[in-house]
Amino acid sequence: MRCRSCRGDAVIEIRRHHAAFCTEHFFTMFRTQVEKAIRRHQMMAPGDRILLAVSGGKDSLALWDVLLDLGYDVTGLYLGLGIAEYSDRSHDVARAFAAKRRARLLTVDLRRDYGYDIPTAGRRGSRSTCAVCGLSKRYVFNRAALEGDFDVVATGHNLDDEAATLLGNTLRWQTDAIARQSPALPGRDGMVKKVKPLHRLSELETAAYAFLRGIDYVVEECPLVAGNTQLRYKEAMNAIEQTSPGTKSQFFLGYLERGMPLFRSEDRAELRPCESCDQPTTGRFCAFCRARAQILGHRLGTDPGADLEPSDREVAQELSEEVLPAEIYARAAR
């Protein structure tokens, strides 16, 4: 198999592009796709302070690597979830990457800083493990970005992630969630701007990039994710992609070009500070504080009705501009 650009030996085939690339030209293609994503969705500007959510997986480390190479001012934020050896290994590779690239890495630890970890939260709370994990991540990343005066929060969501989310939301016609599924969500009322610069690149491409760049990343899957709905949607899309390469990108990138304008949501609830933590919320207490109080067995406020449990959908919607089907429907992952 020959490189599309130089006819040299190819190391990776991208079937949806009907192309293969040598290492050098694959890196060029990868960076070009990231730059195109940033430019098209006005994700970030030179001089912006970017906070990158770092999990230790291939996507977040590949994104960190390419953004640094493109000259952006990127600080990593690792969130310790307390998932035994998996979290220890994730933290180790995040620290090793930061040291190698002389980049800044911040660390928040759920157990140390908020009094619980994800396995405990999955057992004690009413939400699925994936739901409380996603809620915790969005809360911590937004709060850290506000407190650290960052302009943008970047995450490593790739094309497969976005296509699976769109599939899940479409299967249930969650039109409000579909309307919010944008690669760049502008900041507002205490919510920092959020961007996904890898949304044009598949998991195969981000994994190959990380491998070819010599980035040590966590290959192991989160031990709590088995049965996750998002994974099942990915498997369904991969089955279609196997015989019809390009379906995933046509589905998601086609949605961005032609579908998203049809789902514009005008219904934006007013945000106000949470009475417990000052972070933005639509009610008295934010979803994170309600979840944390439930996990820790605390009560919020003096009004007996103040911490009544909202539905999972309300919880997911309240803090996020995006609702992932995995968070709402992944009861099997508890």
Add this chain to the structure above:
Amino acid sequence: MKVKLRNPDREVQVRGGRPVGSVLEERGIAVDSVLVIRAGELITREMRVRDEDELEIRPVISGGVR
């Protein structure tokens, strides 16, 4: 040929002397869902593997919520 599979980590023996794509097909693995690594390098599906090769088939799928 020795093949290392991941998640969970394990090793299996498969027959060499054929393209990588044939090995993946035999094991029911979608070609776009894995990296195939031989001697520290990525190889594409049409490349032939030998009985004395050692391969790693590394899944690229990740799940959960970021």
